[in-house]
Amino acid sequence: MRKLTLSAATLCLAAQLSTAQIKLPSPSPGATVMQTIGTTDITINYSRPSLKGRTPFTDAFVPMGKVWRTGANGATAFTTSTDLMVNGKTLPAGSYALLSMPDRNDWTLIFSKNKAVTEQTYKQDEDVLRVPLKQAMAGEKIETFTIGFSDLTDSTAKLNIMWADVKVSADLRVDVNANSAANVDKAVAEKPDDAAVLQAAASYNLSKGRNLDQALTWIDKSVSMKESYRNLFIKSQILGKMGKYADALPIAQKALSMGQTSNDAAFPFFKDGIEKSIAEYTAKVPAAPAMKGAKGKKKA
Structure with a gap:
């Protein structure tokens, strides 16, 4: 009888522990x-x-x-x-x-x-x-x-x-590319007036050669909100990727000038890239035609 009583008590205790949701092994x-x-x-x-x-x-x-x-x-x-x-x-x-x-x-x-x-x-x-x-x-x-x-x-x-x-x-x-592109589009949709988000989205499109017209719109808006050597450099790269070297060159030059006076510790990591872009755009911009002067008169 004692054994049965103990068994009943054990079952009752187990039920109580379960009801109380006490964590057990x-x-x-x-x-x-x-x-x-x-x-x-x-x-x-x-x-x-x-x-x-x-x-x-x-x-x-x-x-x-x-x-x-x-x-x-x-x-x-x-x-x-x-x-x-x-x-x-x-x-x-x-x-x-x-x-x-x-x-x-x-x-x-x-x-x-x-x-x-x-x-x-x-x-x-x-x-x-x-x-x-x-x-x-x-x-x-x-x-x-x-x-x-x-x-x-x-x-x-x-x-x-x-x-x-x-x-x-x-x-x-x-599908990393599809997921990343969807994440970029979602981020811009959620924060369409965030200069940093617009810059990052434009940079992603540039890196993938994806929808450069959209990237240019995004970076233009970023620049208009808060101009920096970084978003100017991205804009110059987008224009260069689109073959618009004459437009890209002065923007890259401005990015270099702004970076040199920015006191940004990260600028040295961008400097070589900006300078290489400037050299590339300079080489690809058609030379300005020579000015035609008036022909000298022959002496009598």
């Missing part, structure tokens, strides 16, 4: 992994079960050929701030439940629009994207389930899912 603790790829922020929230002597991807533990929440506890959450290519297929910007279907050789990675999905409530018609993954052997035995990123560049990365001796990876790619 979890057998599958939560984790968050965040990664920026170029202009895109990716966040994954998931729970990490450990092997504890078990073998996953068997009938007894995380069965093969069946949908898995790709972690423990609640659904694994995957958020991307921009459109993302996953193994060459487009995943629109947004938040999803990240599911998978393990198999002996090939896995299926699933992004579901039902962010609260479980294995029991999963419906394929709620899939936003499905991609096949090739299974490989992990370099070492992974005790605790792990999701992470590797092989980062400014526009690509690998998404890795690893547990026990299994590793599967998906190739991720973002």
Whole structure:
């Protein structure tokens, strides 16, 4: 009877702790992994079960050929701030439940629009994207389930899912140029009267050779609001890129003169570039035609 009383008390205490939302150790603790790829922020929230002597991807533990929440506890959450290519297929910007279907050789990675999905409530018609993954052997035995990123560049990365001796990876790619251009246009739309924003936007377009007429409009407005050697130099470069060397030359010369008297510690980093531009524009500006003088009269 004493034993039963203790058991009842233990259950009651556990219920009270749960109701009070007291943080206690979890057998599958939560984790968050965040990664920026170029202009895109990716966040994954998931729970990490450990092997504890078990073998996953068997009938007894995380069965093969069946949908898995790709972690423990609640659904694994995957958020991307921009459109993302996953193994060459487009995943629109947004938040999803990240599911998978393990198999002996090939896995299926699933992004579901039902962010609260479980294995029991999963419906394929709620899939936003499905991609096949090739299974490989992990370099070492992974005790605790792990999701992470590797092989980062400014526009690509690998998404890795690893547990026990299994590793599967998906190739991720973002369109950095399209995202950057969208960010520039958004910044100007939000702050159309900010000289620094206009200067940065014009500089970006110049660097990409993108919509130079728009860049010239932006930099003209920046110069009219707050003239500096920096925005003058950008304006001269835009005009030079447009082949308007005669217009670019005096502006570059003014940028050099302003920079030399600006007391700006950063000016030495710009000086060589401005001087090279001046030399380039000078060489490309057509020489002024020689003035024709009156012909001298012949002596009698």
